[in-house]
Amino acid sequence: MAAEPVAAAVEKMRAAGQSEAAVRQFSVNLERVLSGEQTMLPSSELEPAPDVPSLEGLPAVDPAAALERVAVIRLNGGLATSMGLQQPKSLLEAREGRSFLEIIVGQTLALRRRHGVRLPLLLMDSESTRAPTLAALARFPELRTPELPEDFLQSMVPKLDAETMLPARWPAAPELEWCPPGHGDVYASLVGSGALAALREQGFRHVMISNSDNLGATVDPRIAGHMAREGLPFLMEVVLGTAADRKGGHIAQRRSDGQLILRETAQTPPEDEESFRDYRHWRYYNTNSLWIDLDAIAERFRDGGSLELPVIVNHKTVDPRDRTSPPVLQLESAMGAAIGSFPGAALLQVPRTRFVPVKTTDDLLLLRSDVFRLAEEYRVEPALENGSAPPYVALDKEHFGMIDDFEARMPAGPPSLRRARRFVVNGDVRFGRDVAVSGEVELDAPAGGLRVPDGAVLGG
Numbered sequence: 001m002a003a004e005p006v007a008a009a010v011e012k013m014r015a016a017g018q019s020e021a022a023v024r025q026f027s028v029n030l031e032r033v034l035s036g037e038q039t040m041l042p043s044s045e046l047e048p049a050p051d052v053p054s055l056e057g058l059p060a061v062d063p064a065a066a067l068e069r070v071a072v073i074r075l076n077g078g079l080a081t082s083m084g085l086q087q088p089k090s091l092l093e094a095r096e097g098r099s100f101l102e103i104i105v106g107q108t109l110a111l112r113r114r115h116g117v118r119l120p121l122l123l124m125d126s127e128s129t130r131a132p133t134l135a136a137l138a139r140f141p142e143l144r145t146p147e148l149p150e151d152f153l154q155s156m157v158p159k160l161d162a163e164t165m166l167p168a169r170w171p172a173a174p175e176l177e178w179c180p181p182g183h184g185d186v187y188a189s190l191v192g193s194g195a196l197a198a199l200r201e202q203g204f205r206h207v208m209i210s211n212s213d214n215l216g217a218t219v220d221p222r223i224a225g226h227m228a229r230e231g232l233p234f235l236m237e238v239v240l241g242t243a244a245d246r247k248g249g250h251i252a253q254r255r256s257d258g259q260l261i262l263r264e265t266a267q268t269p270p271e272d273e274e275s276f277r278d279y280r281h282w283r284y285y286n287t288n289s290l291w292i293d294l295d296a297i298a299e300r301f302r303d304g305g306s307l308e309l310p311v312i313v314n315h316k317t318v319d320p321r322d323r324t325s326p327p328v329l330q331l332e333s334a335m336g337a338a339i340g341s342f343p344g345a346a347l348l349q350v351p352r353t354r355f356v357p358v359k360t361t362d363d364l365l366l367l368r369s370d371v372f373r374l375a376e377e378y379r380v381e382p383a384l385e386n387g388s389a390p391p392y393v394a395l396d397k398e399h400f401g402m403i404d405d406f407e408a409r410m411p412a413g414p415p416s417l418r419r420a421r422r423f424v425v426n427g428d429v430r431f432g433r434d435v436a437v438s439g440e441v442e443l444d445a446p447a448g449g450l451r452v453p454d455g456a457v458l459g460g
Helices: 005-016 020-034 063-067 100-115 130-137 183-192 195-201 221-230 270-276 293-301 335-341 361-368 402-408
Strands: 046-048 070-076 093-095 121-125 150-153 207-210 234-240 250-254 259-261 282-293 312-317 325-331 346-348 373-374 381-382 394-395 416-426 429-431 436-443 448-450
Touching: 005 020, 020 183, 020 325, 063 100, 063 150, 063 221, 070 100, 070 183, 093 100, 093 361, 093 436, 100 121, 121 130, 121 183, 121 394, 130 150, 150 183, 183 195, 183 293, 183 335, 195 293, 221 234, 221 282, 221 346, 234 335, 259 335, 282 335, 361 394, 361 402
Parallel strands: 070 121, 070 207, 121 150, 234 346, 394 416, 416 436, 429 448
Antiparallel strands: 046 250, 207 282, 234 282, 250 259, 250 282, 312 325, 373 381
């Protein structure tokens, strides 16, 4: 019985033109789920990761030598649907009129000029993001690296009927029969697209992979030098946990063999939820910025191989907008979970300045505000004095959650947050020009809404 769903999924993926590497990876994941393999990671089987080196403690290197064989991959498969847009998130304005993609391109070209290195930039796109992204990249012909693609496509995998585990069918909208397999797909897509082979043929050895919405994740020659010097197959940048990371993925060490692993919320048994939120105990949290030896990836996929990524099983309906449509399972994996597949994998503690992802308009407000600045060579840096932490921001989801509503309520730009510690907005609030927030401020709009006048100073 277990063979039937796997065979049906393989047939469907091949008919849709998916690569053999992607087909193999999904087959392995599905077989593990059908076998009843445990997908949960109980705290009793784990212990905190040991102390790890810090970026500040790494020795200086010759940047040109360290970056000579390094390439960069940015994950660019997501649309900004959570913010109400149907465009690549990387094309959204990050700050000062420049999109995330423009800033990433600027950072890459600046490093090339400064150190005289090739440093290719590849994007992992989806069918939804590819055309508009490549159109935007056409403005930067100097970015192209001969013999290498500008991008490669992430895979599509079938949603599974929750009862039969066969590929789901939805003739009314066949495109809804498919789903992305999570950013853990980057490895199979890199192999199946031919991009891995092209990189290796051009003499590249290491790749840095990060999200396109994290502009703090710049290429640091010291990390590249550390990878080469220590002969590491896999390195994950981590930050020390804070209360804000309680729902994020933390690193742990398996008691059975000492292997480092990543544990996500979806892999935590209900009885361990309190333990999972103990950021002081688990300490190190994933930034989704990884450095990987390309030869190590090639070795894992040699002769029809794949990575043993922990499978995350998500329960959905085939039409996510129709709760009465048939229930399905979506099998996903996390990119950072590959740490468990590489013996000798390592962690590196980095400052919070390297981890500024934008997942909500709360995050976008901080990035666009005077809490950050766009420095030379397109570096996005904190602008707060004395290394202060950015303020806590919580905007009313109904009135600020979608980007159009967010921007309509701040037509003259975001308020100043440099002196803010906590900024909470409840209800329909509209901000005038040159508004400043100081200390802890919580605004509650009356039924008819609230307008903050030009030049207002909120708080003490």
